[in-house]
Amino acid sequence: MKKWLSFLAIPLLSLVLAACGSDAGASEESEEGDKITIGYFPNINHVAGMVAETQDLYTETLPDGTEVEYQYFPDGSSFMTAIETGDIQGGLVGPGPAMNHFTSGAKINVVAAGSTGGTVIMAREGAGVDSPEDLAGKTFVSPRVGCTHDVQFETMMKEEYGLTSDRIGGEMKHVTGKPATYASLFETGNVDVATVPEPWASSIEAQGSGEVLVDTPDVAYGETLPAAVFVTSQKLVDEDPELVESIVGAHKKATDFINENPEEAKQIAIDKIKDITDQELSKEVIDNAWERINFTYDVQEEHLQEFANSSYDLEFLKEKPDLTGLVDTSFIEE
Incomplete structure (x- = not known):
């Protein structure tokens, strides 16, 4: 449990780092290829993150010698803050936080989906x-x-x-x-x-x-809206597209692994959720949940725009959103 609770301090730490102007230092670290940090949540829509970590897939696609670390997040706001400050270079988050931060001026890109449904x-x-x-x-x-x-x-x-x-x-x-x-x-x-x-x-x-x-x-957008999207910073996309391609490559491998090895992927999810949260879910629960989820890295901007329009209609957003430039599908195209 201590491991999970330790990540609750991330938002405060991120604010301190932002105030100290640490963004440039974090970006330089990722550009050198010495270390990258990937983030995700301990829920089943983020199984691709769990599989990539457990199967060590990032070391297969990143330059030799790159150190890969992981951070687990309790909510989308703290995740997005970590992306913006450069504390993490990429990872999985719900589309809502990604779109809300983008419309608020965050320089980010959705470069893949993680799953739909759920x-x-x-x-x-x-x-x-x-x-x-x-x-x-x-x-x-x-x-x-x-x-x-x-x-x-x-x-x-x-x-x-x-x-x-x-x-x-x-x-x-x-x-x-x-x-x-x-x-x-x-x-x-x-x-x-x-x-x-x-x-x-x-x-x-x-x-x-x-x-x-x-x-x-x-449920509204139940089968079309990505339940999780893979996000990175526009700065990283602009300055080191090869690194982003390597990161997305590992995410694609993880997604393919899930679809080709569902039983092994389910066990990985059970083990990682227990490791992060101290809560053990039964195989019956995971089997049932799996039926409601489609694991895919394909993402379409129009589905996100429709969802964002609904956020505006419900007054979650003060201005009607324009998501032009949020999605970059170049890294998932064959």
Whole structure:
């Protein structure tokens, strides 16, 4: 557990480094090829990061002698701060944080996808919620305000059921919390509905504290939106495209490994999630979650733009976003 908790200090450290003007030093280190650092989250949409680390795939594509390190992040904001300060050179993050930071002026590029799918809307047993129409006056939880899963849920509720959150004067009460805690929130009755990334939806199912209200294909952008994207800085793309090509090459190898060796990849996910979070997920949970996810590195800018437009419509963004220049597919093209 100490390993996981240590990464909670990353946002503060990043702010200190930014104030000290450390961006140039971090970039110089990556340009020399001496060391790169890759980041990802301990959830199932980021299995490509776990596989690349466990199989040591970056050493196969990077210049000889390059040292590879990994950092694990609790949320998208701290990840994006680390990208912007140069503390990490690339890695996997949800599309929401990537787009939000880009529209705020961050010089970043999405160079690949990590996966699609994996968002599930769960209802607490005994909450009196049999369909989304029942959510007026109910409380829902998402990982963060305006995160990928939050926008997917609120887009669906607004467009299909005419319900919005109290954040914009609506009838649904919104709270935030870490997905790993949702089962306990259901058990205590503190929330009625959760917008849940896998594997935590399958974990809730297995524990019996909640049931599926809306499955992945029927959530807004459920099968088209990347659930994770691979991000690096525009500076690195401009100044060292060969290094970025090597980094993306390892990510592509990891994705191919997942699709060609699903059982081995599942075990890697179980082991790494336990290693990082001290939570052990059963094979049953991982098997169930796997069915809701497509592991791919292909990414299309129009899908991200549609999602960003929804973020604006829901008032998560103050200005209508233009994502032109965010996506660079040159590194995944054959």
